[in-house]
Amino acid sequence: MTDHATNLAPQIRKVAAQLGFAAIGFSAPVPQPLAIQRATAMIEEHRNGEMHYLETGMEERANPSLLLPGLRTIISTAMCYNFPVDRQAGFPKISKYALIDDYHTVVKSQLEKLLAEIKILVGEPLRALIAVDSSPLLEKNLAEEAGIGKTGKNTLLKVPSAGSYVFLGEILLDREIVSTKLTLPNYCGSCGDCLARCPTGALMESGKIDASKCISYLTTELKREFTAEEAAMIGDWMFGCDLCQEVCPYNQQASIPVNDAFNVRDELLNMSTERVLHLTKSGFRELFYGTPIFRIGLRRLKRNSRAVAKNLEREI
Numbered sequence: 001m002t003d004h005a006t007n008l009a010p011q012i013r014k015v016a017a018q019l020g021f022a023a024i025g026f027s028a029p030v031p032q033p034l035a036i037q038r039a040t041a042m043i044e045e046h047r048n049g050e051m052h053y054l055e056t057g058m059e060e061r062a063n064p065s066l067l068l069p070g071l072r073t074i075i076s077t078a079m080c081y082n083f084p085v086d087r088q089a090g091f092p093k094i095s096k097y098a099l100i101d102d103y104h105t106v107v108k109s110q111l112e113k114l115l116a117e118i119k120i121l122v123g124e125p126l127r128a129l130i131a132v133d134s135s136p137l138l139e140k141n142l143a144e145e146a147g148i149g150k151t152g153k154n155t156l157l158k159v160p161s162a163g164s165y166v167f168l169g170e171i172l173l174d175r176e177i178v179s180t181k182l183t184l185p186n187y188c189g190s191c192g193d194c195l196a197r198c199p200t201g202a203l204m205e206s207g208k209i210d211a212s213k214c215i216s217y218l219t220t221e222l223k224r225e226f227t228a229e230e231a232a233m234i235g236d237w238m239f240g241c242d243l244c245q246e247v248c249p250y251n252q253q254a255s256i257p258v259n260d261a262f263n264v265r266d267e268l269l270n271m272s273t274e275r276v277l278h279l280t281k282s283g284f285r286e287l288f289y290g291t292p293i294f295r296i297g298l299r300r301l302k303r304n305s306r307a308v309a310k311n312l313e314r315e316i
């Protein structure tokens with residue numbers, strides 16, 4: 001026997017589409033032994049670099065009911081940000097996701113609106129938890145379980161017709177909601193373009209990454225100064241790295257428009273290293289407040305910028 005909430009998936013999907021989510025799916029909390037094995041191996045092999053937060057919360061990853069007692073359904077969502085970027089040669093590069101408002105804020109706000117509608121649809125009090133990188137969850141596996149995407153060889157989730165430039169977010173609910181799921185194919189097939197494009201060897205093999213060698217990690221997560229080798233590794237990337245997504249054929253085909261809740265900061269494109277190196281604290285705040293770059297602070301942005309300036313000089 002099903003209760004009223006169980007059959008709400010079509011209505012929830014409709015609201016999600018109105019809010020600009022590119023995909024939404026529902027899954028029951030089921031054990032993910034393979035994903036836990038992979039996450040544990042990453043830590044044991046020290047491929048997580050200084051991201052020590054990945055070493056905690058393994059119990060919650062294995063059993064999300066610890067995050068929300070009475071958990072029955074995990075709603076996985078994806079929001080697309082594949083907007084065109086006109087990068088000029090000779091300027092430092094900033095990853096696409098950092099040229100817009102911080103996704104933690106935007107996706108969370110859209111999920112709050114979605115949850116408010118779900119509460120109205122359910123019509124009785126419920127317990128829920130919204131997560132946008134804020135709780136230890138195996139979000140890509142949950143998204144696969146919910147049938148909204150497949151993880152590619154570059155370790156990123158690809159959503160049909162939206163590609164991999166997507167932000168993931170979850171709502172954990174203490175209500176059962178069931179829905180039919182798409183059986184998605186393995187999109188990669190014999191392609192290996194991302195592995196070939198990765199300039200640092202961070203993509204070791206299909207689906208396996210050494211984050212400590214990834215430009216994205218080095219420029220956004222690493223807190224200390226670079227070694228000479230690391231400084232050279234980042235090339236012309238001042239914040240993040242999109243190379244293994246740029247080459248992916250599924251991002252060239254993506255047809256779902258960017259959610260217009262994101263405000264694209266054109267002024268951050270093609271900004272010289274010199275300008276960054278001369279920024280004052282207030283200038284930094286003025287330019288970057290509200291973007292993911294603000295989180296790393298001016299000292300680390302200048303560290304990145306100094307390294308990029310040297311690397312660009314070498315290229316001339």
Ligand code: SF4
Binds near residue numbers: 200216245
């Ligand atoms: S983000 Fe850049 S450095 Fe990291 S795995 Fe992809 S291509 Fe390699």
Ligand code: SF4
Binds near residue numbers: 195
């Ligand atoms: S570039 Fe090719 S191998 Fe890599 S994720 Fe995209 S489809 Fe898969």
